[in-house]
Amino acid sequence: MFRQKAGEKLIELLVEWGVDHIYGMPGDSINSFIEPLRKAQDKIKFIQVRHEEAGALAAAAYAKLTGKLGVCTAIAGPGAIHLLNGLYDAKLDRVPVLALAGQVESDLLGTDYFQEVNLERMFDDVAVYNQRVMSAEQLPAVVNQAIRTAYVKKGVSVLTIPDDIPRFEVGKKALMTSNFYVKQEVRPLEEDLERAKELLNNAERPIILAGKGTHGLRETLLSFAEKIAAPIVLTLPAKGSIPDKHPYCLGGLGLLGTKAAYEAMQDADLLLLIGTSYPFTGFLPENTKTIQIDIDPYQIGKRYPVDVGLAGEAGFTIEWLIENVHDKQHREFLEECQQRMEKWWARLEPQGEDASVPIKPQRVIRALQEVAADDAILSVDVGNVTAWTARHFYMTNQKMILSSWLATLGCGLPGAIAGKIAYPNRQVFAICGDGGFGMTMNDFVTAVKYRLPLVVVVLNNHKIAMIKFEQEVMGNIEFGTDLHNPNFAKYAEACGGVGYRVEHPNELQPAFEQAVKQTKPCIIDVVVDADEAPIPGNITFAQVAGYTKHMLKVFFEEGKIDLPPI
Incomplete structure (x- = not known):
């Protein structure tokens, strides 16, 4: 008599919980889980990313946007390690995510086998539920408990699954539990x-x-x-x-x-x-x-x-x-x-109209404002771009996501991929600095592969500009912040998308208006002023003093001030 295998049961349970897609990369220690996933593509899609970090960041972003469980998967060892950054983003922003991590086969555990890592110890800090699946009979109950805990505790659940477990049959003695969680109404005294x-x-x-x-x-x-x-x-x-x-x-x-x-x-x-x-x-x-x-x-x-x-x-x-x-x-x-x-x-309005070259970042956000629909999704990366968007994009009914507590560079593009999967009929923008985009830009081909017509806006100043500003406010000379960038518009075209290179303010609006009409993913590569500092709304004396000290150091070291004779 045919009995369901544990891998098939896992997919069935995910579908019952309402999961309709998973981010990840296939590999040897999850192949016995990937096969039943392949057979269920009409119910649950596999979104192949080019780096597991992007998969975890996308899962976290999906949870932030929808409140639903984000799911990602990776092989044992390096793949599971790559998940950590995105999982910590989910943990700190308190959203439900399930990570399915492969592991070497059960009888090889503890032998220092190829790619064997103590995943339970590694995931212990990031997870609200962290368990290695021990048998096919245990799997159904553990899957339900992992998902329920992620929802109730608003955090990350991790299941480490040795590669042999999904191939075993689920016996009659398997513990079956409920595949839902109960909400409660919490009221003050x-x-x-x-x-x-x-x-x-x-x-x-x-x-x-x-x-x-x-x-x-x-x-x-x-x-x-x-x-x-x-x-x-x-x-x-x-x-x-x-x-x-x-x-x-x-x-x-x-x-x-x-x-x-x-x-x-x-x-x-x-x-x-x-x-x-x-x-x-x-x-x-x-x-x-x-x-x-x-x-x-x-x-x-x-x-x-x-x-x-x-x-x-x-x-x-x-x-x-x-x-x-x-x-x-x-x-x-x-x-x-x-x-x-x-x-x-009144103070901000003129900044969005500045016609200077290089282009002011505020002018870019104003151009975005002109084309963004009332229900658009904005996935904002970390850096000066966060300040420009926070200050100069005027929200109405749009949704914005970002890495708010971990503040991890590279979250913009994975968030946009998740946004387009969650809301395929809405405009989706990734708003990135060149530093943040450079960290996950390889997954632009993921957007191309799955025909996700999102728009990536890159504020390109060849700098890690926020760190430059922080160094200067501390009174230090800028160091280690220069970036060597490709032409991101040509990169978009090489990936199979559409690219726009913008170097003058009068090119901004036409580029945005064309990009939002495309049926392919786009990159708008805007060359912006690297010296435009995201000045806070209220400037402290310490910031002024630090910047003054920085300028004096620059003058002295570059010989712009003659030292008095001793």
């Missing part, structure tokens, strides 16, 4: 809600710092802000939760933020942290009453002292407060913040 209500009723200058936990709560959040007359500042992962140009929005905070947000923070007498564990506490006010709302009690008070903690879902908690707090009659603080923000927009 009534006494904590009452304490928060009292603080809100007594506040004259309340301000909201909204994190990624407010995504999907736009109308509720805005109603709350209206009720208490509070401006809203957004963390970078929260960008897009409300429109950037909404009257209540003060933009971001910190090095990527606005001056209006910084000044409002310093003037506030009550801070509400909603759905964020904001790490850059130097930008938060001192000695200000604080309420923190988070679904995870562990995050409350973790980084910044709070007076009231509300452990519960942001939506329910905000709705309770809307129903129970007083309408704020005095709105002078809000109006003053709005006036400051109008000045900020």
Whole structure:
């Protein structure tokens, strides 16, 4: 009598959990899993990447965009090791990902066999669930538990599967469990809600710092802000939760933020942290009453002292407060913040129109704004490009993803690949610096192979520009930041895509307008000014002093200043 093999059962369970694609590369220690996957291509697609890191980053990006499980696979040894960067991105941004790692056959474990690595130890820090599959009978229960844990704990589950296990038959004694997880409604304690209500009723200058936990709560959040007359500042992962140009929005905070947000923070007498564990506490006010709302009690008070903690879902908690707090009659603080923000927009607008050569990065983002659809997906890489996009792209209903906590270079292109797979009918842009794009550019051919008409925008200044700026702010001379780049437009064509090389501002808009009409992946290679620094919204004395020290060093070392005689 025919019995199902463990590899076939694994694919069946993934399909039952709603998985419809897997990122990875085939190889010797996962071939017995790849074969049943090949036979199930009508139900679950295999997306062959050119580097396992890109596969893991794409899986993490897919989870960020959709809330669904991202899945990646790799062989034992080097392939599994390559997964780590993308898995840590998923861990730190708290999204559900399943990694299926191959391993040498069971009877070879412990013999220092070819490509044998202690994967359970290696994955121990990154995973919320980390298990080696010991038998075909064990596999169904372990797969269900791994996926359930990834969803419930919002993290990475890793299954290490010796290559012989998928070939064994699943016997009658196999442990079968449920292939779903149960959600729960988490609400704060009534006494904590009452304490928060009292603080809100007594506040004259309340301000909201909204994190990624407010995504999907736009109308509720805005109603709350209206009720208490509070401006809203957004963390970078929260960008897009409300429109950037909404009257209540003060933009971001910190090095990527606005001056209006910084000044409002310093003037506030009550801070509400909603759905964020904001790490850059130097930008938060001192000695200000604080309420923190988070679904995870562990995050409350973790980084910044709070007076009231509300452990519960942001939506329910905000709705309770809307129903129970007083309408704020005095709105002078809000109006003053709005006036400051109008000045900020007036300051930013000319930057997007600058016709200088080399092209200013701000001008590139303005051109992107002109062609981006209201529901476009933006996958933003790490570096100066993050600052330019955060500050100069005005979100309406678009979705933006990035590596917010790990901040790993190279996330832009894999995120765009995942975005086009998740939303094939939407515009998808990867917004990259040349440093970040260079790290994963080999997977542009993956987009070509699977006919994913995404657009990669490369801000090409032949520099690791953010590090150049950091070195200068420290008072040091720039070192080790020069890049030798190819012509990325020609690279796109060599891969089978479409390339546009842009060196003058008047070439920008035509390139963007043509790129979004293409049915192939495109690269817009824009030569930008390497000396355009992403100046923070609020410049500190230390930054000014450091940059001054840097300029003096440059003058002295290049002989531009004559030393006085001794």
